[in-house]
Each structure stands twice: as structure tokens, then as C-alpha cells.
Amino acid sequence: MLEEIGKTIRKRRKALNMTIEQLAEKSGSSPSLISIIERGKLDNIKIQKLNDIAQALNLQLRDFFLNENLQDPDTLDLINYLSTLPEDKRRELAKLIMKIKDL
Numbered sequence: 742m743l744e745e746i747g748k749t750i751r752k753r754r755k756a757l758n759m760t761i762e763q764l765a766e767k768s769g770s771s772p773s774l775i776s777i778i779e780r781g782k783l784d785n786i787k788i789q790k791l792n793d794i795a796q797a798l799n800l801q802l803r804d805f806f807l808n809e810n811l812q813d814p815d816t817l818d819l820i821n822y823l824s825t826l827p828e829d830k831r832r833e834l835a836k837l838i839m840k841i842k843d844l
Contacts, residue, residue, distance in 0.1 A: 744781030746791070746805045749812045751779040753798045756814035768797035 754764050754775075761779070765772040770790065777783050778794070792802045804817050811820065823831050 743783050745809050747779045747781040749805055750794060753800060753814050764797055768793045770794060
């Protein structure tokens with residue numbers, strides 16, 4: 742699980758054009774910790790630290806626990822955007838997206 746979280750962190754960081762050092766500073770972590778996480782070499786991490794990293798990447802903690810096929814930066818942005826919409830707007834947009842896929 743932490744290996745997949747590390748991949749998500751790396752993808753998101755790169756999508757935001759952040760260096761490891763920038764992410765470390767923004768999340769209150771050390772560059773070595775970020776590097777270890779991204780390489781999937783960490784056995785455990787405190788949930789608060791993981792939350793700090795998520796916030797520094799404009800993510801929510803839950804984003805790390807989605808199906809790995811949904812963890813690319815663009816999909817995470819879409820999921821998070823959809824979650825901010827009122828239910829009727831979210832359903833309307835979902836229907837439009839499904840129509841587009843059939844084109």
C-alpha cells in the first residue's frame with residue numbers, strides 16, 4: 742500500500758512541477774523522508790504526516806486510498822472537483838462525461 746502511495750505522491754509532485762525539497766518544505770517533512778516514500782521504501786508513516794504531504798500536494802488523504810487506476814493527477818483533480826459539486830450538478834456532469842465517452 743505504501744508503495745502505491747509513494748507512486749501517487751511522485752506523480753502529483755511532478756505534475757505540480759515541485760522538487761522533493763519544495764514538497765518537503767511545504768509539508769514540514771525532510772527531503773529524505775519524501776524520497777524514501779516516493780521510492781516505496783517506507784514501512785510505516787504517521788497518518789498526520791501523510792495528511793500534511795497530501796495537503797501540500799492539494800490532495801485529500803483519501804486520495805491515497807483510491808483504486809490505483811484512479812490515482813493519476815488529472816483523475817484525482819476530477820474526482821476532487823466532482824466531490825465539491827452539489828449532487829444534482831455532479832449527476833448532470835457525470836451524464837455529460839458518459840455521453841462524451843461514447844462519441
